Amino acid sequence: MRGRIALGLTVLVLALLPLVPIGIPVVFTGDFTTPGTLQVLASALVLAAVAMSYDVVFGYTGLLSFGHALPFALGAYGTNLLMIHVGLDYPIAIGVMLLGHGVLAVLVGSLALRTAGVAFAMVTLAFAEAFALLVLSDPLRILGGEEGLPIASERVPDLFRGVVNTQNIYWLALALAVFTFLVAHRVVSSRAGRVFEAIRENEKRVEMMGLRPFPFKLAAFTISSTLAALAGSVYLLVVRGANAGITTPDFTLAILVMVVLGGAGKLWGAAIGGFVYGILTLRLSAVATSDAIDALPGWLSGPLSEPLFVLGVLFILLVLFAPGGLSSLRLRLRGA
Amino acid sequence: MSSFVLYTVTGLGLAGLYFLLASGLSLIFGLMSVLNLAHGAFFAAGGYAAWWVMDSFDTVPAEPRFLLAVVAAGAVGAVAGALVERGLIRRLYGSHVRQILLTIGLGMAAVALMGGWFTYNPRLMDQPAWFGATTQLVGANIPNSRLLILAVAIVMLVALMAFLRGTRHGLIIRAGVENPSMARALGVDVARSFTIVFALGGLLAGIGGALGAVYFNGISPSLGTTQLIFAFIVVVIGGLGSVPGTAVAAVLVALTQIYVNNYVATGLGSIAVVVLLAVVLLVRPQGLLGKVQP
Amino acid sequence: MTAVEVTDLHVWRGQAHILHGVTLTVPEHGVTALLGRNGVGKTTTLLAMMGLLPGQGSIRFGDTELLGTPTHLVARQGIGYVPEDREIFSTLTVAENLRLAERPGVEHRYDLVYDLFPVLKERLRQSAGTLSGGQQQMLSLARSILNPNRLLLIDEPTKGLAPIVIEHVVEALVHATSDTTVLLVEQNLWVASQLAKHAVVLDHGTVTYAGEMRTLADDPALAGRHLGVEVR
Numbered sequence: 001m002r003g004r005i006a007l008g009l010t011v012l013v014l015a016l017l018p019l020v021p022i023g024i025p026v027v028f029t030g031d032f033t034t035p036g037t038l039q040v041l042a043s044a045l046v047l048a049a050v051a052m053s054y055d056v057v058f059g060y061t062g063l064l065s066f067g068h069a070l071p072f073a074l075g076a077y078g079t080n081l082l083m084i085h086v087g088l089d090y091p092i093a094i095g096v097m098l099l100g101h102g103v104l105a106v107l108v109g110s111l112a113l114r115t116a117g118v119a120f121a122m123v124t125l126a127f128a129e130a131f132a133l134l135v136l137s138d139p140l141r142i143l144g145g146e147e148g149l150p151i152a153s154e155r156v157p158d159l160f161r162g163v164v165n166t167q168n169i170y171w172l173a174l175a176l177a178v179f180t181f182l183v184a185h186r187v188v189s190s191r192a193g194r195v196f197e198a199i200r201e202n203e204k205r206v207e208m209m210g211l212r213p214f215p216f217k218l219a220a221f222t223i224s225s226t227l228a229a230l231a232g233s234v235y236l237l238v239v240r241g242a243n244a245g246i247t248t249p250d251f252t253l254a255i256l257v258m259v260v261l262g263g264a265g266k267l268w269g270a271a272i273g274g275f276v277y278g279i280l281t282l283r284l285s286a287v288a289t290s291d292a293i294d295a296l297p298g299w300l301s302g303p304l305s306e307p308l309f310v311l312g313v314l315f316i317l318l319v320l321f322a323p324g325g326l327s328s329l330r331l332r333l334r335g336a
Numbered sequence: 337m338s339s340f341v342l343y344t345v346t347g348l349g350l351a352g353l354y355f356l357l358a359s360g361l362s363l364i365f366g367l368m369s370v371l372n373l374a375h376g377a378f379f380a381a382g383g384y385a386a387w388w389v390m391d392s393f394d395t396v397p398a399e400p401r402f403l404l405a406v407v408a409a410g411a412v413g414a415v416a417g418a419l420v421e422r423g424l425i426r427r428l429y430g431s432h433v434r435q436i437l438l439t440i441g442l443g444m445a446a447v448a449l450m451g452g453w454f455t456y457n458p459r460l461m462d463q464p465a466w467f468g469a470t471t472q473l474v475g476a477n478i479p480n481s482r483l484l485i486l487a488v489a490i491v492m493l494v495a496l497m498a499f500l501r502g503t504r505h506g507l508i509i510r511a512g513v514e515n516p517s518m519a520r521a522l523g524v525d526v527a528r529s530f531t532i533v534f535a536l537g538g539l540l541a542g543i544g545g546a547l548g549a550v551y552f553n554g555i556s557p558s559l560g561t562t563q564l565i566f567a568f569i570v571v572v573i574g575g576l577g578s579v580p581g582t583a584v585a586a587v588l589v590a591l592t593q594i595y596v597n598n599y600v601a602t603g604l605g606s607i608a609v610v611v612l613l614a615v616v617l618l619v620r621p622q623g624l625l626g627k628v629q630p
Numbered sequence: 631m632t633a634v635e636v637t638d639l640h641v642w643r644g645q646a647h648i649l650h651g652v653t654l655t656v657p658e659h660g661v662t663a664l665l666g667r668n669g670v671g672k673t674t675t676l677l678a679m680m681g682l683l684p685g686q687g688s689i690r691f692g693d694t695e696l697l698g699t700p701t702h703l704v705a706r707q708g709i710g711y712v713p714e715d716r717e718i719f720s721t722l723t724v725a726e727n728l729r730l731a732e733r734p735g736v737e738h739r740y741d742l743v744y745d746l747f748p749v750l751k752e753r754l755r756q757s758a759g760t761l762s763g764g765q766q767q768m769l770s771l772a773r774s775i776l777n778p779n780r781l782l783l784i785d786e787p788t789k790g791l792a793p794i795v796i797e798h799v800v801e802a803l804v805h806a807t808s809d810t811t812v813l814l815v816e817q818n819l820w821v822a823s824q825l826a827k828h829a830v831v832l833d834h835g836t837v838t839y840a841g842e843m844r845t846l847a848d849d850p851a852l853a854g855r856h857l858g859v860e861v862r
Contacts, residue, residue, distance in 0.1 A: 064433070115617055118371060122572045123617055129565050130610040137603030202644070249565060253373070253440050260437055302452030309452060312445025319438045320427060504729075511719045511730050518717040521680055522773065523705035523733045 007181070007268075014174055017041070018167045027283050035166035042166075042173035042238045044278030046231050049173075049180040051258040051274030052267050053227035058256065059264035060188050061220040062200025064117070067124030069252035070108075070131050071225035074101055075232020076242035077135070077143065083155035085142065090156045094233045098226060105225040109218045125249060132247035148243035151236055160237055169238055176234045177271065180227050184267055187223055196220050197265075257315055263325030272326055281307040338476035343594050345473065349482035351590035352489025353551060356544030357560075357567035358574070359496060359582045360417075360537025366513035366577020367526075367533050369432050370425060374439040375541055375567070376560030377446035378416055382409035382542025383461075383555035384450060390462040398464035405461075406488070406546045413542020414535045421534035429527075443561065450557035458554030467550060485547045492540060493583055500579060505532055513577040566593075566606075569613045575623030584624060588612070631658040633781055633811040634679070639687035639697075641671070641678045648674045649685065650835035656781075656828075661812040663826035663843055665819070665857060670832040672815040673714055676783045679813075680704055680711050691781065706733060707781075710774030714785040714815075716766045720759025724750055724769060727758050731773040743772045746802040764795035768802070775806045782812045788821050800824055819857070823847045831856045 018038055023031030030037050054068045075097060082093035112123045138145040153161055159168050187193055195216045198206050206213050236242055245251060254277065262273020284307035296304065303309040322328055357379055364372050386405035393401050420442065428434045467484065470477040500506035511519045512526045519526050541560070548563065549555040566589060574585030589609050597605030616623065634656040641649040648671045656662045664672050677683040681701040689696040696704055705711065719727055728750075732738050744751040747768040753761065758769060767787060774782055787803065788796045800821055807825065816822040822829070822843065829846050831839035839846065839856050846853050 064436075111614070111618070118365070118576070119572065119617055121371070122568060123614065125565070126569065126610045126613045130607050133603065133606045133610075137607075139601070139603065250561070253444070256437075257440060257444070299453065303449045304452070306448035306452045308444045309448035312441045312443075312448060315441030316424070316438055316445065319434050319441060320424070323431075323434055507722070507726055507730055511722060514719050514721055515717055517682055517701070518713065518719070519730070520701035521682065521705055521711040521713070522731045523702050524730065525702050 011178055018170055035163050038166045038170040039238065040282050042170045043282060044275045045173040045177045046235045046238055047258060047278040048271040048274035049177045049231040050228050050255060051262065051270040052180050052184050053224050053231060054255050055259050055264060055267055055270035056184050056187060057220050057224035059259055059270060060193065060200065061196040061217060063217060063221065064121045065124040066121045066252055067128035068228060068255045069247055070128040071101060071105065071228040072232040073131060073247040075229035076236040076246060077149065079233040079236055080149050080151055080242045081142065083152040088155065097233060098229060101229045102226055105222045109221040113214060113217050113221065128252050129249055135244050135247050146244055148241050150241040156237065173234055173238055176231060180231065181267055181271065183227065192216060192219060257311065261315060261318060261325055263327030266327055269325050269327030280311055284310060341474045341476035342478060343598050345478045346482050347591040347594035348587065349485040349551065350594060351586040352485045353544055353548055354566055354570050354590055355489050355583055355586040356492060356540045357563055358570040358586060359579055360540040361567055362571045362574065362577055362579065362582045363509065363533050364537045365571065367509055368530050371436045372439045373436065374420065374443035374446060375537065376564035377443050378413045378538045378541035379545040379548060379560030379563065380447065380450055380555065380557050381416055382413045382545030383549045383559060384454060385409045385412040386546035386549055387459050387461045387555050402464050406543055409542040409546035410539045413538035417538020418531050418535040421531045447557045447561060454557065456556055458556040460554045461549040463550060481550050485551055488547060492543065496579055505529065509533060566609065569609055573613060573616045573623055575625040578625040581623060581625030632656065633658040635690040637688040639678060639685055639689065641674050641683055641685040643674065648835055652837055654830045654837050654840060656811060656813050658811050660828065661807055661814050661826040662828040662830060663822040664813055664815045664830050664832065665822060666832035667857065671835045672832055673785055676785055676815060679783055708779045710779035710782045712770050712774045712784040712787060714789065716770040718758045718766050718769050722758055723755050724758055725754040727769055728772060728776060731776050733777045736777045738776055739778065743776055746805055747772050764791050767791060767799060771802065779810060782807065782810055784812060785815045786817060788818050796821065
């Protein structure tokens with residue numbers, strides 16, 4: 001019950017944020033009503049959603065997939081391509097994309113899950129890498145290559161068009177995060193979810209209980225992918241395009257970092273990890289050009305203005321001293 | 337015909353780079369079950385060390401300077417590897433997942449560190465003049481740099497095999513890759529070999545980085561990371577923990593990449609490699625020469 | 631004189647509680663057979679002694695507490711281990727397998743090894759993975775007697791071997807174990823009765839019999855009760 005109240009309050013606060021003319025200086029350029037700040041927050045919310053989706057397959061089921069960028073990128077690129085070349089409107093494009101992606105996820109999953117452990121990580125990485133290379137080399141000249149693929153704005157509902165409607169996009173991102181949480185939560189608390197966790201702990205024992213792990217692993221994989229693809233389609237709207245950066249292995253590892261950062265195996269932990277990661281990567285360079293960091297000697301200020309350096313070090317410290325992620329730190333504080 | 341020779345030698349040169357990067361990875365995973373995702377950072381660090389030597393000692397003639405650069409690259413890699421193992425990895429003994437996660441964070445931070453220090457623009461490295469010249473081989477004009485890389489890789493392969501086959505440390509590593517518990521039951525302190533293997537991996541990757549700066553005409557912080565994907569594919573195809581397997585797989589992967597890029601279509605080479613990986617995994621998951629995973 | 635003193639040993643494998651407070655002594659000099667049906671915890675006991683499994687309780691070897699000691703240090707106490715599945719290094723040659731087993735600071739009794747197992751001397755450069763089952767078993771045993779160990783932990787040395795090979799192994803074991811203490815796990819009761827003076831029987835993780843092997847062998851009813859089979 002406490003959890004539900006906390007969730008409700010958090011969502012309420014986040015929902016009301018765009019109406020609050022307060023800001024956080026240095027971290028954000030404007031207060032919470034400004035489009036710039038809202039866009040950053042919206043991105044962070046989308047990342048929270050994708051982190052939660054990854055938590056289902058990694059945190060709960062224990063499948064170390066190095067290819068989670070793939071469904072996310074497919075969601076963004078797929079939806080955009082359907083809008084551009086098939087002329088579908090945004091909501092319909094999402095629906096069609098999800099259908100197509102679902103089939104693909106089952107196929108890829110069935111193939112990849114024939115391996116386990118490191119080999120599984122490698123296969124998923126390979127698939128993601130293949131797509132990244134496909135986007136970069138862009139043989140059919142429809143994917144935009146390195147420059148990315150701007151969104152087909154004419155297919156976007158008026159509600160979300162234009163800088164003036166950034167608020168609505170923010171709320172869409174929030175709705176996505178909440179939706180993802182609810183779906184993921186439903187899944188992991190179900191009987192199937194218990195099996196996911198059992199598979200993570202000891203797959204042999206699951207077999208001895210008379211269950212076949214494969215269908216469950218495939219289900220976790222597919223659900224996880226689908227939620228990521230959905231997040232990708234919203235991300236498309238938030239950043240107004242699909243870019244090659246979200247196809248890279250770096251990004252797929254970043255998703256892993258997000259989840260572990262926040263706390264694997266706890267949905268709200270993953271959400272926090274994704275959100276913090278988003279804010280950090282988008283805003284750290286701004287903080288870094290602030291006077292405080294500028295005053296430091298070059299060899300220090302250089303790396304400190306690199307978000308990935310700060311994140312990397314933070315991540316290392318967490319893995320060494322607080323493997324439960326940021327969320328475990330909070331629990332500790334609360335208990336102390 | 338001459339282009340075939342050119343592609344083949346270029347491919348073998350690339351294979352040399354892959355081997356240098358992949359062999360360390362393979363040993364580290366084979367012995368310690370650690371997927372070292374920071375390995376690309378060792379590569380880049382070696383590349384920058386080499387670049388720095390070439391840049392700073394410009395009064396020294398190019399050839400001995402380059403030799404010094406390669407040695408420096410190897411040394412930097414080895415030290416980095418040893419420090420990472422002793423200082424970080426060792427603290428997470430027993431949890432492979434956390435060790436992998438640590439290397440992910442480390443790789444991220446190390447690349448960003450180099451980016452902060454050197455910027456992300458590729459730095460061109462001074463090279464001996466004859467690297468850029470070509471040699472006539474079977475009717476084709478082969479860039480000397482490719483031949484050099486191949487030569488260095490072969491030397492390192494031979495040296496590595498000699499170490500593994502001819503020294504007690506090498507014996508311990510080979511046994512530990514197959515069955516670390518039994519090695520311990522014989523009184524062998526396998527953990528001490530972990531540092532050696534990490535240092536060895538760093539050494540090889542560092543040298544790879546110095547040569548990579550030659551092959552790719554410049555060093556950038558993320559160079560190691562982009563090549564790391566291929567290195568991992570080589571490791572998996574060759575068989576985790578098998579140095580001969582890594583050598584064979586490196587040749588297979590590099591030649592596939594170069595041939596497809598040049599005879600089919602540019603850009604498809606990497607995809608062909610990925611397909612190759614998928615095929616190997618489905619048909620023979622333990623790789624060409626690897627042991628069956630427990 | 632006791633070589634090994636085990637007190638109230640509890641060992642878990644995963645969630646399963648295998649040893650429920652095992653207490654036994656292994657007398658110095660001579661062979662003690664560790665018997666019992668499949669799954670009662672015989673191998674688990676040896677693994678705990680070698681430090682390959684954690685446990686609670688106490689395992690004293692002379693002045694040293696073995697429980698909690700890292701495996702390689704246990705081995706360096708002068709304890710040789712011959713595991714159930716031989717576990718020779720298949721990618722190494724016979725010679726390399728033996729060389730790896732050489733512990734620093736003690737003599738390496740190659741003469742004894744070649745005397746007992748001449749077939750190994752013939753195949754020094756052969757890859758150990760290509761040896762027959764019996765030859766691999768001999769290599770595994772050879773590794774444990776190469777150094778003059780004070781204690782040998784031997785797990786089912788005759789498992790899966792042809793009768794002729796079993797005889798050879800038993801013969802070799804009689805010679806090899808004459809000057810040291812041995813704890814021998816065996817399912818083959820004939821082998822156990824040939825080699826062992828003392829016997830300890832495990833059932834469901836505790837000791838149910840500790841005494842002379844002879845007594846167990848001569849009393850079919852006793853053997854039947856503890857082991858479920860006759861000693862032929």
